[in-house]
Amino acid sequence: MSENLLTVMDISVEYRNDLETVKAVNHVSFSLNRGETLGLVGETGAGKTTMALALMRLLPEYTGRVPNGRIIFEGRNLPDLPEAEMRMIRGSKIAMIFQDPMTSLNPVISVGDQIAEALVLHNDSGRNKEEIDKRVDEVLQLVGIPKGRKFDFPHQFSGGMKQRVVIAIALVCEPDLLIADEPTTALDVTIQAQVINMIRELRERLGTAMIMITHDLGIVAMTCDNVAVMYAGELVEVGTALDIYRSGDHHPYTMGLFGSIPKLKTKAARLTPIPGLMPDPTRLPPGCSFSPRCPHKIDRCLAEHPAVYRSGTHTVNCHLFAGRGGWEAEK
Secondary structure (H helix, E strand, O other): OOOEEEEEEEEEEEEEOOOOEEEEEEEEEEEEEOOOEEEEEOOOOOOHHHHHHHHHOOOOOOOEEEEEEEEEEOOEEHHHOOHHHHHHHEOOOEEEEOOOHHHHOOOOOOHHHHHHHHHHHOOOOOOOHHHHHHHHHHHHHHOOOOHHHHHOOHHHOOHHHHHHHHHHHHHOOOOOEEEEEOOOOOOOHHHHHHHHHHHHHHHHHHOOEEEEEEOOHHHHHHHOOEEEEEEOOEEEEEEEHHHHHHOOOOOHHHHHHHHOOOOOOOOOOOOOOOOOOOOOOOOOOOOOOOHHHOOOOOHHHHHOOOOEEEEOOEEEEOHHHOOOOOOEEOO
């Protein structure tokens, strides 16, 4: 039996100012066991990064808030913890690879010192300077960077090498949970493959649980045990990788994502895009958030929020699954 590491229960996130409220994440629930990888998939603006920032408690101080829900990590509810205690968890227990390595690194501090900073802050084992330097060398070697380059500055590295430095910073304290937020977005295709393979190998070697945030279903297939499809701040479909990639039953949005993937073995001249745009998060539709773009919508979709329907480990939030064989509504 796998040991539970993280449980997110009915979490919502809002951004507020004097004029309006942006509902970025809406009643999201999922769990993650130690050593597992969860792929969080969706378009830009779906709420994936906001969900990650809520887990790290890095939401903007004055505008971001979590109005409801719990985030249970190793038995503790993160939103209730004092900031000093959360600061010790952040980096040592939960680490994050941010989306753009170009802006994640301090341009005037050597990469070795930036990696060592996390060790100095979370120096529970009482490492001295020599031991910290040795650990920096080890983690640089782990991500494929010669240890002699720890004295170099970020501008002396290519984009792919900068991303390796960011990964080294995230892994140096051997966290229990690694959140990778679109780690290959700014990289070319060849370097993307190298970085993804490296992340996968490091995760397997260290036994770290991971949340992989991406819009690329190909990356999810390569790296993830479970998949959560996010749309307009909600999880519309959740299941194992086998549920998502081999099942014939999917939420219409998931079907749209698959339809947008190039298929090299067919002669189709064009992709099948999802029509329309994601709804304004300050004015979400009264029924299903995907209904304005859904080719299969019925009248009920426009007025009533869908229930969650389950078939084994596979769940879908869609009215079309009401009465479908093998699917039952969750209470």
